[in-house]
Amino acid sequence: MARSAFGRSDAEIDLLVRGMRSGIAVVGFGYIGTVIGAVLADRGWPVTGIDVRQSVVDDINVGKTSIAEPGLGELVAETVRIGRLRATTDFGAIVDNDFVIVNVGTPLGPDYEPIVDDIKDAAWALGEHLQPGHVVILKSTVPPGTTETLVRPILEEASGLRAGVDFGLAFCPERLAEGQAVHELTSIPVVVGAVDERSARACATLWRHALGVDSVIVDDPRIAEMVKLADNMWVDLNIAMANELAKVCDKLEIDALQVISAANTMPKGGSPVNILRPSMGVGGYCLTKDPWFVNHLGESLGLHLEIPRTSRTVNDTMPAYTYGLLTQLLADQGKTIENSKIAVLGIAFKNNTGDCRLTPTKYVVDLLEESGCQLSVHDPWVAGEEAETVTKIPLTPDIETAVKDADALVVLAGHREFHHVLLGRLAELTAAGCVFLDGRNSFDPAAARAAGFVYKGIGR
Ligand SMILES: NC(=O)c1ccc[n+]([C@@H]2O[C@H](COP(=O)([O-])OP(=O)(O)OC[C@H]3O[C@@H](n4cnc5c(N)ncnc54)[C@H](O)[C@@H]3O)[C@@H](O)[C@H]2O)c1
Known part of the structure; x- marks a missing residue:
């Protein structure tokens, strides 16, 4: 039985989390799931990774990961060795845990639309084992509305329980950058958008003690879902601007990096301008798709957006x-x-x-x-x-x-x-x-x- 992180008083959740007695299940043990799982285990929490790929589960259980991220291999090896991290394909394992963090993939479809099939599958599998007191935290990057209109009804139907009444439910976007993931996980504030106040407080307590970071609590999951897209829309557009500046500087035979570092000394809106660096291209799992999620969202709302399409085109x-x-x-x-x-x-x-x-x-x-x-x-x-x-x-x-x-x-x-x-x-x-x-x-x-x-x- 889950030991009920949800529905307890703040002081009780605090004690539960502080005492590191709350187990954490991490569903989707890919890039982000492995970083989160290994860091939480390293900081003292018992972590169970759940993934549909048997090869990933087998690797983790012998202390190995194929994910090439600085420091991650060592963390996985050590936390598995001391018995604090393990992995399984069995969703039944969530019953031994208070918090369930979901990080399955959300790729781009052929028409540049978000594919949320893995989220649906994970939610059905989770729902079958959900217990009163669980706190479910979705971290995959998703279109606004996914937590409340897709994940919530599946969890409720599969479990017969009610979100915000029997179990906690929140969306907390993952904003770390590959290459610095292990460090950033314990230094970037976590945005929390929950279906109710008690879920929000349980998440904030978890992040404060588990990762040592502050939470930014927003009114509801849709806002938190939009935050992640806004962040990545900004990054892609900013780099697109740096890349076009670089093309101009190449023609002028002047140094774009000197232009950018001097330009970045101008204060604007309370902090300095922050033009990023030009490079040979933008890739990876997030920046290449998240602006398209926004573009698709605009279309579904009857809007014709220029920015996401432009940033993607320039960077490409x-x-x-x-x-x-x-x-x-x-x-x-x-x-x-x-x-x-x-x-x-x-x-x-x-x-x-x-x-x-x-x-x-x-x-x-x-x-x-x-x-x-x-x-x-x-x-x-x-x-x-x-x-x-x-x-x-x-x-x-x-x-x-x-x-x-x-x-x-x-x-x-x-x-x-x-x-x-x-x-x-x-x-x-x-x-x-x-x-x-x-x-x-x-x-x-x-x-x-x-x-x-x-x-x-x-x-x-
Ligand atoms: N990679 C990044 O830098 C990054 C950063 C921030 C946010 N994100 C977001 O986090 C999410 C995960 O990204 P990732 O890079 O870790 O993806 P990934 O493909 O590396 O990992 C996803 C994992 O989920 C597993 N999975 C798929 N369906 C499942 C199911 N039904 N049940 C259990 N496990 C299942 C897959 O086997 C895989 O191991 C995405 O939404 C992504 O946009 C990624």
Whole structure:
């Protein structure tokens, strides 16, 4: 039986959570679920991961995860070893837990619409085992209304219980960024939109003690659902702006990063302007779909929105733009791509992660593969099967072999390992006058030029 986090007084919930006696079930043990589950277990809570994929469950139970996120592998290994984290495919396991956090996937459909099938399936399976006192927290990114008009009726019908009366229900968007996920989970405030005040208070107590973070309680789940979309709409649009600024700066031959860092000193609306950095593209599981969720939402409301479509379109131009820069840089050296040796460094969708889902690097690699150039690809974060989603070419395991005699180094993910090799050493290994195209603006242009490279960043 669940020990009833919902329906107790604030002081009782506080004691329950403080005493780390409340078990937490994490449904959907993919990228986000594994980070949340491992961090909660590391901070002292008994965690049960529930996933429909047997391979994920088997991996976790031997202390392994295939998710390449800094620090995550160690947390999983240790928390499983000490018996605080386990995984199962059996939804019946929720009865031993007070809180149930749902993080199943919400991909984009063929018409750029949100697919919420996994949420429905998880809600039916959960509902069958729901007990009075459970607090269910949905964290997957969803269209506004999902918690109240999709999840709530399924849970109520399957369990015969009532949300806000017998069990707690809330939406708390997950806003962490891959690459910094473990740290961000315990530092970013959690937005809580619950179906009633008691559910909201139970969530806020959990987050305060479990993660050490404040909650921002909003009036209802729809607001919290919209918060996540608003955040990602802002990020994608902001990067689109930085990318167009970079294109202008490239033509003017001025440094976009200097423009941006100086522009960002202007206060506006109570905090400084915060233009993000241009790069070779935007990818991953969130920014490539969440603006489309907003676009779809607008259409369903009879609105024609320009912003989400525009930001997506601008950011989607960047891989081809990057390839164009490479063509020009080689031409300036009297070379063509097809007659060159090109070394690609990094294929993950962002720095210091091994995630290749919807990575913009794939478009550049595809163009290079089609060009007929001699191509080597190196990424210390990306493992075999994940790499095959990006390139037909087997990855070169070490950087020195990958860059040997290259006419161009093309950095598509600026992993920290690339900075561990001295630029002078890279220059020794590559062909004379080697082009260095820094698609993530993660190197110092002056240092790269001093080492002998023909350096170019995006907008610099
Ligand atoms: N990846 C990110 O950086 C990020 C950040 C914030 C929010 N989000 C959102 O979080 C959600 C999860 O994202 P993710 O990257 O972890 O996805 P993911 O695909 O890595 O993980 C989803 C997991 O859910 C499991 N699953 C599917 N159906 C299930 C069911 N019926 N019952 C139990 N498990 C089921 C899958 O097997 C998978 O392991 C999405 O809505 C995403 O938009 C992701």
